[in-house]
Amino acid sequence: MKAVSRIYMFLLFLFLYAPIFVLVIFSFNGSSTMSRSVWSGFSLRWYACLFQDQMLLVSLRNTLIIAVVASAVSTVLGTAAAIGINGLNKWARRVVMNVTNFPMMNPDIVTGVSLMLLFVAAAKFMGNLALGMVSLIFAHITFCLPYVILSIMPKLRQMDPNLAEAAEDLGCTPRQAFFHVVLPEIMPGVVTGLIMAFTLSIDDFVVSYFTSGTTQTLPIFIYSMTRKRVSPEINALSALLFGTILLLLIIINIRTSRESKRSETLQKEA
Numbered sequence: 001m002k003a004v005s006r007i008y009m010f011l012l013f014l015f016l017y018a019p020i021f022v023l024v025i026f027s028f029n030g031s032s033t034m035s036r037s038v039w040s041g042f043s044l045r046w047y048a049c050l051f052q053d054q055m056l057l058v059s060l061r062n063t064l065i066i067a068v069v070a071s072a073v074s075t076v077l078g079t080a081a082a083i084g085i086n087g088l089n090k091w092a093r094r095v096v097m098n099v100t101n102f103p104m105m106n107p108d109i110v111t112g113v114s115l116m117l118l119f120v121a122a123a124k125f126m127g128n129l130a131l132g133m134v135s136l137i138f139a140h141i142t143f144c145l146p147y148v149i150l151s152i153m154p155k156l157r158q159m160d161p162n163l164a165e166a167a168e169d170l171g172c173t174p175r176q177a178f179f180h181v182v183l184p185e186i187m188p189g190v191v192t193g194l195i196m197a198f199t200l201s202i203d204d205f206v207v208s209y210f211t212s213g214t215t216q217t218l219p220i221f222i223y224s225m226t227r228k229r230v231s232p233e234i235n236a237l238s239a240l241l242f243g244t245i246l247l248l249l250i251i252i253n254i255r256t257s258r259e260s261k262r263s264e265t266l267q268k269e270a
Helices: 002-026 045-050 054-086 090-105 108-126 133-158 163-169 174-203 206-211 218-226 233-269
Strands: none
Touching: 002 233, 045 233, 054 090, 054 133, 054 174, 054 218, 054 233, 090 133, 108 133, 108 206, 133 174, 133 206, 163 174, 174 233, 206 218, 218 233
16 A cells, blocks of 8 residues: 555656646757757756846746735734634634635635726725736735635644743733744744745736736736747746745745754753
């Protein structure tokens, strides 16, 4: 059974990651076509072209700005919301969590259209405001927030609810008890929520398409390219994004592993 399970896992990961590895390999292909059957030799041509395409770089810059701001804000709001939800009684917590989880089950096109209508209506009351960077950031915060809350809630349930009170009894202020006791305990969930929000924001197309106005994000730019001809620059860009996220995940996993080993050592010494 172990051999069968290992073969199954190998085939599963091969199915998931083989397309990405093919994309990374062909990002070094010197061919001018996107065809996977033509290999013209190793070349950094498309990486050089990538950093010369101003429209693509502007789209990438917009995407990164939106992802960083949206993930940071949604992480702060999600942490505060998760702590508040965790303090509710059983039935109130269930109701609030069901309402919180609803945007994750809602189709993206419904979320995108509803947010677009909301922003257009708000623009009429607030003046001649157009859809753009601000509306994109608010839209991304909206759909990232539930994922952050969902990532932090399990860590709050695992934490001893009396830790904060014990810290306050020992002389800590509520603020000190949160930053020195509660936050370190739930930090793995906070980091997971931050990474998930950042990844979802970079990847989003449907909601961004309806709330972007004249501002282009990377997924929208790639979609506009498919109407004509997709340049092999996309291979190079995708490879860089994949490598960046992979490196970030490796660093965070190493850090989390070290922290867990350190906490286990301290518990054994105690």
